Amino acid sequence: MIFPILKRLFMAVPVLLIVASLTFLLVRIVPGGPFDSEKSLPPEIVANLNAKYHLDKPVHEQYVLYIGRLCRGDLGVSYKYVNRTVNDILFDAFPVSCQLGFVALFLSVAFGVPLGAVAALGRGGRQDFLAMFVSTLGVSVPGFVIGAGLIYIFAIQLKLLPVGLWESPWHVILPAVTLAFSPGAYLARLTRASVLEIVEKDWVRTARSKGLSYQATVLRHILRNSLIPVVTVLGPLTAIVITGSFVVEYIYAIPGMGRFFITAVMNRDYDLILGTTLVFALLLVIANTFVDVAYQLLDPRMRMNAED
Amino acid sequence: MTLIVLFICTCFIQGGCTEDPSHLRKPYEDGVLRVNLGTEPPGLDWHTSTDSTSFDVVSNLMVGLTQYTNELEAKPACAASWEVLDGGKRYLFHLRRDVFWTDGKPVTAYDFEFAWRRLLAPETAAQYAFFLYDIVGARAFNTGESKDVNTVGLKALDPYTFEVKLAKPAAYFIYLTAFCPSFPQRKDIVERYKDRWTEPENLVTNGPFKLSRWQHEYKIELVANEKFFEGAPKLKRIKMFMVPEASTAFALYENNELDFVDNRSFSTPDVERFRHSPQYKNFPLLRAYYLAFNVSKKPFDNPDVRRAFALSIDRKVFPKILRRGERPTSSWIPPALGGGGSDSGLGFNPEEGRRLLARAGYPDGKGFPETKLLYPNREDVRLVVEATQDEIKRNLGVRVELVNQEWKVYLATTRKDPPQMFRDSWGADFPDPETFMNLFTSYNGNNHTRWHSADYDHLIEAAEGEQDRTKRAELYRRADVMLCREAVPIVPAYLATQNIMVKPWVKGIAINPLDFQFFKTVTVGDTAAGEVSTAP
Secondary structure (H helix, E strand, C coil), X not given: CHHHXXXXXXXXXXXXXXXXXXXXXXHHHCCCCCCCCCCCCCHHHHHHHHHHCCCCCCHHHHHHHXXXXXXXXXXXXXXXXXXXXXXXXXXXXXXXXXXXXXHHHHHHHHHHHHHHHHHHHXXXXXXXXXXXXXHHHHHHCCHHHHHHHHHHHHHHHCCCCCCCCCCCCHHHHXXXXXXXXXXXXXXXXXXXXXXXXXXXXXXXXXXXHCCCCHHHHHHHHHHHHHHHHHHHHHHHHHHXXXXXXXXXXXXXCCCCCCCHHHHHHHCCCHHHHHHHHHHHHHHHHHHHHHHHHHHHHHCHHHHHHHHC | CXXXXXXXXXXXXXXXXXXXXXXXXXXXXXXXXXXXXXXXXCCCCCCCCCCHHHHHHHHXXXXXXXXXXXXXXXXXXCEEEEEEEHHHCEEEEEECCCCECCCCCECCHHHHHHHHHHHHCHHHCCHHHHXXXXXXXXXXXXXXXXXXXXXXXXXXXXCCEEEEEECCCCCCXXXXXXXXXXXXXXXXXXXXXXXXXXXXXXXXXXXCEEEEEEECCCEEEEEECCCCCCCCCCCCEEEEECCCCHHHHHHHHHCCCCCEECHHHCCHHHHHHHCCCCCEEEEEEEEEEEEEECCCCCCCCCHHHHHHHHHHCCCXXXXXXXXXXXXXXXXXXXXXXXXXXXXXXXXXXXXXXXXXXXXXXXXXXXCCCCEEEEEECCHHHHHHHHHHHHHHHHHHCCCEEEEEECHHHHHHHHHHCCCCEEEEEEECCCCCCHHHHHHHCCCCCCCCCCCCCHHHHHHXXXXXXXXXXXXXXXXXXXXXXXXXXXXXXXXXXXXXXXXXXXXXXXXXXXECCCCCCCCCCCEECXXXXXXXXXXX
8 A cells, every 4th residue: 555655646746846836827927026026116125135136037947946956855035024934934833823723624524424324314304495505604604704703702792812912722722613614514515425335235125124223224335425525625635734724724814824825925935835735736636645545444455456 | 653643742842832821821921021012123223123013123122322211302311311402413422331231242433333333334235224314424335335334423432422514404314213213232243243133132122121032924032131221121021023914913902812902913802892991092193194185196286186185174073983082183294293283274165175176177076087096905994085075076076986906016007107196104314394294205215295395395494404493393383385385296194102001010100202112111910000101
């Protein structure tokens, strides 16, 4: 199993190079530059700034310089946050997003999958209607509305939890719930659809007719088999959730990296845009590799295919 | 799953999230002020920073040769006194001997000499280097024309005397010595720590507070500097959080987790809700918003058309739609700076506007060419331009098309090829009419109107060199009349305001129109009513 994983990770190198090259080109096509501000600077000052950050060189030279630095693990410097490197910024911010993201991921799986399964097993009934109402709400209501609602109820009215900031484990609860809402709801809908499909299979009926209990059939046959599509989406979902959410970090004042996906573009902070994009791409590759491993654990047929 | 839970718990223990949440139940901490910066300061190197967030921190960490009072006078700080010699072309600063850095070393003229030279060095790439361009040889050194730093007219004559030679008299120069980019720096610290010299473990400062902690994108903590030459401040600690979302910051204030909030933490509904609260205050700022014409594009090459537009806009509409206490204005010089006046600009007079438009060949707006008004994509700006569009349509019969662009795209467009009309704004760098009036000289890079007038340039240059305050004010008033009544390349619209709320246990918060927030006289812990001192 190790060799395919290594092969997969090795294949990430050209993928990341393509991502870096395309992003490098795109950010330079967008009008406006990193040093444009409300107060225009004298051309001499702009020349000094461009020289400092090598932006006075032709684009192809800038590209070679960037790729050279990238090969040494140097993601460059921020033009907005003076004296801070992109590595510094991501090193500070990523662990925060990661902590929040894993809690949110745990919540979305812990609540989303059972909710979907319960809905499917009671198809057409009250529990199905209730579960689907909650999951439709989760998918369709934007994060900032859910966040504002949770702050109003639990922080301002009931005063049970803090409004925002990142001081103690108590401060994680509301943002994690907000962040988990949408993926949890999505997982619930996906699980429901998948369970409904599996329930109709002949081998489920066979298992029941051979005397296997309802609980055992659900746990050992239905749920296990219906998790395949869920695991498929968990790969990209993990990458999305643990790299942070602009909205959640913004409304709860959490120092994660999600905000940089937006602010770096607004500031035309070229190296920071590239850095966040590359981290996201790398995590996507890693998460998808884990998904492949999970497939083989869930479905023996895939293990055989891999061995072939 | 167990592993994930363990990982999260470990991260929190290691991440230092150890504060007791029970503090949330206390209304305040004695001697601790909690404020909201809104965003991460782009940097604490006062040479390369240009934004108000960084300056809010730096102006509590450092003092320069002079410091602002809340009445916006430059009073002595590191400099005990100064002499203005050679008709305003030479300044001799005599430094105090009791000002020390936080590591105990005295602040000397050599620290200013090093700092100002570093500000001008091309490799520093300081955006505010041009503030020192009035100094002999400064521009040439900054642009690399001259490599010899000794050609720049600044010199430490001895440890406590600092000499500055100007290329021409500049009456506003003393204000620049109170502005963050002109603060001193320590050569040994900057050279030893290089890009890391502003980190808390390396930074040495000379102001009322010291930097003790900087959690990037989250919080900055300052502690009292016991060695500050004016005496230690009354606060023990300032916690500056970076809460970007205004409604969250305001909820934190309502939950007693912040003691003081300003515009950064106020949404318009909150301003409405608390307008009559004793904790609320509103102050005009030296930040003006205006409508600009590209005078090189038809039909705005005709001054009658520009005047007609200026006369057709009732500025009283802006505070009604923005609802933050904005002050309508038709003059470009804010009243707090003197020199302007209510008679400088063209007020609301739609009849006269229609007459001028007819004289220009467009009676009742008939035959008026297609006109575009560009604005950056922001909610409050959208409200302003929509109101402007409505005023012009109703009073002149001219339909203006609104075009919005993302902020940086908008900036690029206004610099390269602005449409006939665009919305813009300007905030003062120092408390002198010069900061506003120089903007529309033919040589100012921020004049995007394409309007050039040799007469206007001469007036501004004469005012810059005039040492007599009354005569200077008159020169600026004449320039203001030319700008807002005669040539009219711009239509001043309104002055922004600062809205603040202060908890009753906080005393001594000082607000000034430049929007610098000095916390050295603030106290926290008295249950008396909140007290705010203000500049007129």
